[in-house]
Each structure stands twice: as structure tokens, then as C-alpha cells.
Amino acid sequence: MTNNEEKKIILSAKKISKRFPGVTALEDVDLDIKSGQVHAIVGENGAGKSTLMKILSGVYQHYDGQIFLDGQKIAFKNPAEARQAGIAIIHQELNLLPHMSVAENIFLGREPINRFGFIDYNKMHTKTRTVLGYLKLDIPATTLVSSLRVGQQQIVEIAKALSLDARIIIMDEPTSAISEQEVAILFALIKDLVSKGVAIIYITHKLDELYKVGEHLTVLRDGKRVDSCLLAGLSRDDIVKKMVGRDIGNYFVKNHQTSQDVVLHVVEMSLPQSGQSTRFFLRDINLHVNKGEVLGIFGLMGAGRTELLETIFGLHPEATGHIKIAGHQVSITSPEHAIAAGIGYVPEDRKREGLILSMSIAHCVSLACIAQILQYGFLSTARENRLAAKYIDKLNIKTSGIAQNVETLSGGNQQKVVLAKWLATHPKVLLLDEPTRGIDINAKNEVYQIINQLAQSGLGIILVSSELPEILAIADRILVLSRGRITAEYAQQEASEEKILKAAIP
Amino acid sequence: MTKITANLAKYQSLLALATMILVLSLLSDKFLTVNNGWNVMRQISVNVIISAGMTLVILTGGIDLSVGSILALAGAVAAGLLKNGVALESVDLFIGFTVLGAVLAAALVGAALGFFNGIVITRFKVPPFVATLAMLTMARGLTMLWSGGFPITGLGKTFAFWGTGWLFGIPMPVWISVSVVSILTILSRKTKIGRYIYAIGGNERASQLSGLNVQKIKIFVYTCAGLLAAIGGILVTARLDSAQPNAGMGYELDSIAAVVIGGTSLAGGRGSIPGTVLGALIIGVLNNGLVLLNVSPFWQQVIKGLVILLAVIIDRASAKNKR
């Protein structure tokens, strides 16, 4: 198919509605997908984007409305049927089997079979290598997924969808965990696919990406379609306005003052790889954070940023070097010590490491500072509720009440609960690992505001982020990490995307 | 009103239990009598005590198979000390035990074995199933060694009172089990460690990152389970006025059943002690009812299995409707 050939509608959804108990996730949503086009879908957290995609890909079978594929009405009974009809999906959440190989994950449910009815591993591995090759992910097909980092896992997830040779590929926030380089590779691939006539449905919270790949745009708000148009000619602010339903204006102004008091000082920190004295995750790290300062740390995927924060937080007792908090040397060999020393840590993966999903907001918020809500040695529900209410208010957490399970909160609000948990401990230093991953632009802005306020109130903050614009906007000082070493340091004024990337690439 | 309904719905098993009680009281006029009520309560009290401890263990995502054996060992230790004391021949010393002394020593033994379980699980990273299965075997062996395979009997009125006596019109075992349940309910709901137990079962890694000392809490929980099994053992012994080396066999399954029927998830993090009490009640009422109805022992097993299935199915269905 060539570019001037007319693009025709291959998938069409009419008046789709979907209700969950208590929520209407989608209401009378129409969507037309054309072949050879990237159709972007945006909307705030909870707008219904993923729900719509799950309906299109056969995950949900019960909904109102109709779906037409090539003009034929269809109703998938399960994801496998949708796949057979040529619809592949990269889910927002990773859906991988940790104890299986990359190849087994990619071919799960449609393994090639040899003459004897056994799985043909040779064929499977060859095919896997080919797909991984497209994505420039250089790992053996037999690698266990559990030994991959989040970003690599995300790429495997992409490979899984690509290997299907589908006509329609749904990508639900595929770039939330991968680095710029990989994003570039993905975009090149998308362009290639589109030129071959494949339709792509692309969901993201990173609006910049829209301009790089998008062609058509649909905006969802509170389960309703508010607009569907060509992307060309729309400004960023236009899009945000459609998403949020109002002007949110200039969304971030930095206005905190950095003091000269050093609150955290890391001296000569090294983290050897387990069992190997010559290889290191971290090597000779020296850094400091002042009161009221936001220290940004940038690095490519696997540079060791997460390890750095984890080590400061006491999760790697085998690390060498030492740490001073407000001038006093402290020995931190467990999170317990770190918290006692005044450090808080918002981890990269909020569901796996930050939250207890079975708990209510109130319980999650008080978890790290439970002493505060004790009265006569017992937990005081009144105090606990007051604490939670305070942070719900302060951080503007959208919830039906303090008793709501965190499991049912949207991503942005979950992230705020994790923040609340740490703020409640009154830390001196806050370590933030990718705090805005997967949350919508509005929530992101709120998180930036919160970071700003916290710095203003005198906290020292370390912010790890893979999004350069984000780091450039909110960090006062930027360190670049590459292969476990600090390779550059810039004050905010002197930093630029170019310089930082150059220092980051090993 | 709706709040009450919501609260009741939490104990999903209530409906199943109510149905059972209704059916049984229609089938037998002996069932819904005060006496029989005490009967059931007394009969489930040991299971309730053990299962309360088991609930804590399961809430952390673990399991304890050793409760039955620890029960037997603690019973034998209490009885042995009470009856024979300890003779240290080498130093020509004889230590006699009062009832209180013997009970405390037995409780200590139970707690110590539970502690051992905890250490093996946390420090040596042995899966709880294996660690406590090994303890199941070991504690049974120790019981046999301590008692020589013989029951220890004739423990006196004071001791027997704890198993057979009444206080203010309520049987002693019921007092004890109610106390245990109350304490553990408060512990699990109103104390720091209780909250931590739920947290660990909900997400161990996140708990660790929130500064909880996961190992210490797990050790606490297994120690608790051991201690409560020991209390159960002391009660059984007092009730029978005799420590049986075979006591408590298979109790681990009964107790896990009470916990799971009571709505606590074996994956940890979700459930409650009162739910477990309901689970134990369902099993207890069923056992009692089948006997009252004169069902033949072979059929009893078939019916028991079916009713438990049905209870859980009703339960899960009603839980689904509530959400």
C-alpha cells in the first residue's frame, strides 16, 4: 500500500458503553480506526482509555454498543479471538510471566509445534531473535523475564505484539518505562508498520510523543468522547484543554529557594555486583543535596539510578562508602534505619514496591509512621483518619473517602498516596524514582507542584527521571549517571538536553 | 442500618452459618437448646484458639502445619511436669511444679517451638510449609519421647478445672477461647504489630520498603501460633484429665479449614480473626448437627464435605452480590 492510496476505516466502534459497579467507565463512545494511520487517544487517568482498548481486544465481553471490523459486526469471546482477527494489544500493565523465557512469553498461547506435537523451540527462538532484532534488544531468546529490568520487559511486551503480524496494534502507554533511545526505535518501527498499512492505536500521557508519531487524535474525558480530529494544527495547550475541560494555564512555575545547608551527603559509595569483586552497579558515587534543593538524576535505562536510591535507602547493606545526614554520619543498613535518619523513598514501581493494594488509603498513609497514630499504645482510628484526611487534602487526592482501597485508585492518585506515606514521616530527604510514570498531565503537574512545595519547605529531594523535559524543568541541579558512575553535573541554567544525553550515553 | 449490613457482609460466612443453624433446628429439636449451645462452644474452643494463631500466620502469607503436634507436646509437658516434676539426677535435684508452673512451662515450650519455626523460615529461608511440616514430625517425636508413648493421667482437680469447670455460668474453655479471640482481634486491628501483619501479607516488599522489620514480625507470628497451640494443648489435657501422645493429629487441616472458610485468603493480607471464629463455628455446628441427626459415620463424611463446599459457595456468591 502506498501513501497516496486512500486510507479506509477498518475498525469501527459505535456507541460503546461500559459500566463497572459504581462507575461508568465509558459512555456512548465512537471510534473509527483507519489502516495505515496512527490514531492517538489521550485523556486523564481514569478517562476510560484502557477500558475501551480492552473491549476492542476481547478482554471484556460484556458492554453496550457495537464493533465492526471491515464492516462486519464482531463480538470477541476472548482475547485469542481478537488476536486471530488481527488485533494485537500491548497492555498498560506488564503482562509477562516472570519465570519463563523471553521467547516463551512472546509466543505464549500460539507456540509453534513440530511434527510430534511438541513445541518447536528452535523455530520459536529464531523468530524471537528476529523480533528482538527489530527492537534492537540484544538479549538471548532464552533469558528469563524475571532477570530483565522493567524497561526491557516493556520491550518484550512490545515484541509480543509485533510478532503477531497484526493489522491493528493497540499500544496502551508503551513508553512509560523505556528510555529515549528505545522510544526512538519504537517510533521508527511504528512509522514502518504504518507505511505497510497497519493501524496503530496509541495511548500516552506524554503529549510530546503525539507530535512525533500521531496523525489522528481522540480525546476522552470521564468516559465520553469529547473530540476526534486530525492532530495537525492542534497546540499542546489545545489538547490539554480538551482533556481537562478547562484551561490549566501555565502549568508549572518553580519558586523554591535552595539553601546552602547540606542535608544529605553521600561519600565514596560503591555497590559491587553480588559475588563479583571487580564489577560494580555503582562506583565511587559522591553527591550531596542541600536543604530546599531538587537534585535531578538522569541516566539511560540500566545506568544504576534505581540502585543508587536503593543503596542510600539501605536496601543494599553490602555497599561501601558512607552517608551523612545534616552533617552527622549515619549507618544505614536497612530501610528502618533510613527512615529513622529522615529519608523517604518513593520507588519506581508503585504497585509492587510502594503500596499495599489490599489496604485502605488511611492504612497505607500511616504505614511508615505508625507511631504517630498510637494512643495509649493502640492505633487510634481518629488520629489515623485525621492524618489521612490531612494528606488527601494537602495533595489533592481524588477519592471517595479515606476507607477506599488504594487498589481502586487511579495511577496518579496512587502515586500521591505513596508520597503521602513518606511525607507523613516528616523526612529531611526524599528520594523519588520516576514519580510521574504513567500518570496524566494534570496529575503530573500536581506532583511537580508538590515537589516544589516540599523543596520550599526545606526538604532535600533527589529526583530520578527518564524524561529530560521533566528533569530540566524542576531540578535545581542535574547529575548524569552512566554505567554506575557520575559522568557530569550541571546547574539548571547550564544544562541542556544535548549535553545531558551526551554524558549519559556510555 | 446499611452500615450494619455492610459490616455483616464482611463476615461473609454468616449467611452460610445462619442457613445451617436454621436447617438443623428444623431437623432436630435437640439442636437449638442452651445446653447444646454450650456444647458446641466448648467443642470448638480448642480449634478456635489454634485457628486464631493460624489466622495471623496465614495473614502474613505463611502456613503452620505444626500446631497439632505442638498441642500434643505442650499437653504432655504440662501433664508430665505436674505429675512427675523434673528430677535432675546428676545434681540430685528434684523440682516439683504447681499447676501454674506446669502451664507456664508448657506455654513456653509451645512458644519456643513456634519461635524455632520462625527462625527457620526467616533466617534460613525455608518455605513455611516445609519448615512447619518438619516441626510437625519433630514435635510429635518429642512428645513420644517425653511420654514414652503413654498417656499421662491423674492431674488433679485444679488442673482439670481449666478444661471442665464453669465460671459465672460459662464453661472455662469458652472463657479462654473468647479471651484469646478478643486479644488477637484487638492485636490485629488496634496495634502496630497487627497492622504490620496485614501489610506483610499484602505486599512483603512494600512493607520492607516502608521500614517494617519483616523478619521480626514473622517470627512473632509463628511464636504466637506455637504459644496458642500450646494453650490449646493445655486445654485438651485439662478437659480429658489426661495428656494423650496422639492428641491433635490432623488439627492443622481443621484449623486451616476454619481460617479459609472464614474468608481469610491463603495468599495473605486479607481476612480477620472474627471470620475465623465463624469458620470454626460452621465446622463445629456441622459436626454437632450430624451427630444429633444420627447420621451414620460414613455418610457423615460425605455430607460434611458437601456442606462445607456449599457453605463456601453460598458465601462467595453472596460476597459477589455485595460488591
Added chain:
Amino acid sequence: MTKITANLAKYQSLLALATMILVLSLLSDKFLTVNNGWNVMRQISVNVIISAGMTLVILTGGIDLSVGSILALAGAVAAGLLKNGVALESVDLFIGFTVLGAVLAAALVGAALGFFNGIVITRFKVPPFVATLAMLTMARGLTMLWSGGFPITGLGKTFAFWGTGWLFGIPMPVWISVSVVSILTILSRKTKIGRYIYAIGGNERASQLSGLNVQKIKIFVYTCAGLLAAIGGILVTARLDSAQPNAGMGYELDSIAAVVIGGTSLAGGRGSIPGTVLGALIIGVLNNGLVLLNVSPFWQQVIKGLVILLAVIIDRASAKNKR
């Protein structure tokens, strides 16, 4: 060479087993003989067969407590049909059974009960622990009802051959268990359904989203476990030339122990059938060794517990060093 080491390291328990064999052969010159080797192999064969099925169940993240009872029922059904046939008095019909017919009928009964487990677990969302615990009780009751509580004996040479005979110098039970293990190993490694079993245990939701029919696979797995328990029951019956109504009591724990000691995680998704065979071997060698050394029955239990703990600790430690 390193590949071999790596492959061996997968079966982490090998070191523990090797140590045990070494120690035992130093302690008793009767231990490391060909005859005793066959002995141990024959003795573990039933546990191996049941545990192979249990491994599949546990790999999906489930558990099956009913294997011991299904074993007993299948044994009783085979023996009963073989000896007495079926008399349908109402239509004045008598059906006699050949050995093959009786064996097939018993296998069918086992598979059917396993299937029932699967249905209850998948369609009615009853947790596997409760569903199979109910089946444990029910199948035992059915066994008692079928046999009246009496052993069924005198089943003839052809039938007994399957339990006591030798073929090409290898005991029949060993042939059968080796076949079962081979088939299931291939199934689990080389076929789609095998991989799906691992997948479900690893991440049920992801498996579902990848288009796997999770319910069907689970039902398959429980049916398999029931069928294998039945084969175990037929073997036990053939070996003893008698179906004992109380056969298989407590086998569920033995079998889960073999699986877990063999390195399969109770959380599902990780483990292997050959690992389970090693686990069963460790338990079998231990039982055999303790009897050969004539350790007193009291001490046996204590030692058995300790050795199992030790085996798993050695195991986990060596696994850690490998990484």
C-alpha cells in the same frame, strides 16, 4: 561440562540427596546394595506417581488435599469390581470385571473426582484448599460406604502382578512410576498444555490476556491429579493384594512435601517434575535409612524432621551460591 553442572544445579536437591546417601552408606553396609535400591524405588513409586500429579496442580498455584482419599477409593473400586463385579438387582443384571476393566473403572473414578475438584474450583470459585479438603472427606466417606469399612482381599495373581511383579529385572511399580514421570516431564516441558500450566501459575491474569483458557487448563490439571492418585491406589492395592479402606491417609502431606522439597514453589509457576522425584527420593531414602539403622520409632520422627530441614537448607544455600 559447565552446562551439565548448570543443569544439575537446577535440581537443587541433588546435593542434599547425595550427602544423605553418602552418610547412610557409611553408617550401614546394607544401604548401598542393588536390592535395597530396588526396595527404595518400589517404596517411593506410589508417592512419585501422586506427587507428579500434585506438581502439576501446585505449578498452577493450586493444591490438592484429596489425593490420599481418592487413592483409597480407586483402590477399593478396583478391588470391589474385580472381586464382586456389579449386580444391578432391579434389572437382574450382573456385570463381571476383568482386571483391565476394573483398573479402567477405578482410573475413571479417580479422574472423575479430580474433574469434580476442577469444576468446583474454576466454576464455583471455591479456593482449592477448601474444595479438595471437602473432597478428602467425601472420598474417604465414599470409600467406607463402598467397602463397608472392610478390606477387600484376594484379587488374584494377574492383578497382583502389577504391584509385585518384575519385568526385565525391574519391579512393575517402578516401570509404572518411571513411565508416569517421563510422560509428565515431557508434557510439562515440551507441550503447549505443559507450558500453559507454568504460565497460569506464573501470572494467571497475564495468561488469560494471552488467550489461554485458564479454567480448562486448571480442570485438566485436577483431573490429572485425580487420575494419578487413582493409579497410585490401584498400585497400592495390587501390591498388598488388598484394598484397605484407610489407605492413603496423610499422603497429601507426604506428596506436597516431596513437591516442595523438590524445589517447586507453592506459589506456582516454578518447579519441575524431576525435582519432585528428587524430593520423593529424599523422603524415601530417609525412611529406608532410618529403618535400616533400626533407629527407635520415637527418635525417627525427630531425626526425619531435622534431616528434611537440613536438606532444604543445604539446598537453598547451594542455590543461592549458584546465582
Added chain:
Amino acid sequence: SGPKTDDTPAHIAIVISTLNNPWFVVLGESAKQRAEELGYEAAIFDSQNDNAKEADHFENIIAAGYKAILFNPTDADGSISNVEKAKKAGIPTFCMDREINSNTAAVTQILSDNYTGCVALGEYFVKKLNKKGRYVELLGLVGDNNTWNRSRGFHSVVDNYPDLKMVAQQSADFDRNKAMEVMESILQAHPDIDAVFCGNDAMAMGAYQAIAAAGKAQHVMVFGFDGARDVIDSIRDGKIVATGMQFPKIMARKTAEFADEYIRGRRDFEQKIPIAVELVTRENIKKYAAYGKAE
């Protein structure tokens, strides 16, 4: 026809230590059958070898208002309190087969004397072995007092002969399969034994099968205890040497009859009525059938 309260027959409870062993099934069923012949309704309760479960049964029986309890205790000491509880509630208890160590709690106890029975077996054992040889003992459940009653009775005789050497003493839990496996292993360590004494017949059958499979059936003498069908047949076939015949049917019937008489007003019962265990050997096998005398 028994006494009736109103129109419904009176209920009698039969509490059995365990139904996992056919011997006790015979005991329970015989008692039930006899009680029903006498016009009662009878229900069997299975204590599953658990003293605490037995206590539960007693409480439930008292609550349900049974008229009498035919009782096979799990433990001589541990069961006393149960019987006393029933007595206090006005329900008479009649022990069968196993005793309780109290002369006042039960109305009467019809007992099978395990100890003496094993003394007789021991004497026959010595005779058969000519006071010389190597033997193995298989114990039942090590926490069960019958296990030890039998073992002690046996040893009270056999230990007087220094040339009779016990080379192994292991437990097989009264279980046929376990006995077979344990015996298989023992035969590896001691291929040259002359005899095996087993604490019950199920274990004797298991042991015999292991011995036969090892081709030693001609050299090793197996002794059991109970009088189960398999063993009676095996003695007849010359496979097993001897067993102690207990009489579950006689005991059960007699107990049921006593209960009936008690309900009808009789009070003068002897506290203990021993039913002798009889030695069954190849010589006198004609006189016996499973669980009792040949008819």
C-alpha cells in the same frame, strides 16, 4: 421387642475408638445389630482415635438424650472423664473390648485382655522358635496404649529367653502397607531373621507379603493379633503361624444385651468381665472363623 418411650424406640449410642480398622467396624456393627434386634435405635460414633473427639461425642450424646452408651474407649485413662460425665447426666456406659481405669464410672466392662492374649502368643512363639532365633517386632501406633499392652505381654515371656534376639523393633502404625514397606527395609538389614511378631493382623499380612516377595516365606514365621479374616485364611493356608483371636462379635452382642437389661432394671453387673483372647494356630484353626469361632 425393647422398651419404648411413647411410640419411638429408645436410642443407644455406640462410640468406637476408630472405624479405620475393620476389627472395630465389626465391633461397632455387631453392637448396632444386636441393639436393633433388641428393639432400639442405635447410632455409631467414630472417635478417630482422638480422645478429644470422643469427648465431643459424649457431650453431643448427652445433649441428644441417648439412653445408653456402648463404649469402646480410645484410652484407658483419658476416657474416664467422659464416662463420668455421662454417668452424671444419668446415662449408663458399657465398655467393650478396651477398658477404662475406673471401677465406678462404667456399669460394666466386657474386656478383651490384650496383655494376657499376647502372653499366650509369646509362649507359643517361644515354643515354635525352640527358644532360639532372631526376630523382628512391628509395633502399632506408638501413641496407642494397646500397642504397648500387646508388646509388653509378648515381651514378658519372650525376654526370658536370652537366645531369642530382637534385631529390630519398628512401628508400622497398624497399617498393612506401612508394615510391608518397613519389613522390606528390615529384610535388607537382616535377611536372616526367623520370626516376626506384629501388633495386629493387618501388619502381619503386610509383613508376610514382604517376606513372601523376598522368597523367605518358608523360613520366617509371622505372628499377628486380632483374628481378622485375612489372617485366619492365611493360617489355614499355612502362611501365617498364629494370631490372638479376640471376639468382637461376642463382646459387642453381650454389651448390647447388658445395656438392654440395665434399661429394663437390672443393676447387679460385675464390673469387669474378661473375654479371653484365644490363641489360633495351624493346629486349632478349624475351630475359628474371622473375628470369632467357626459356626
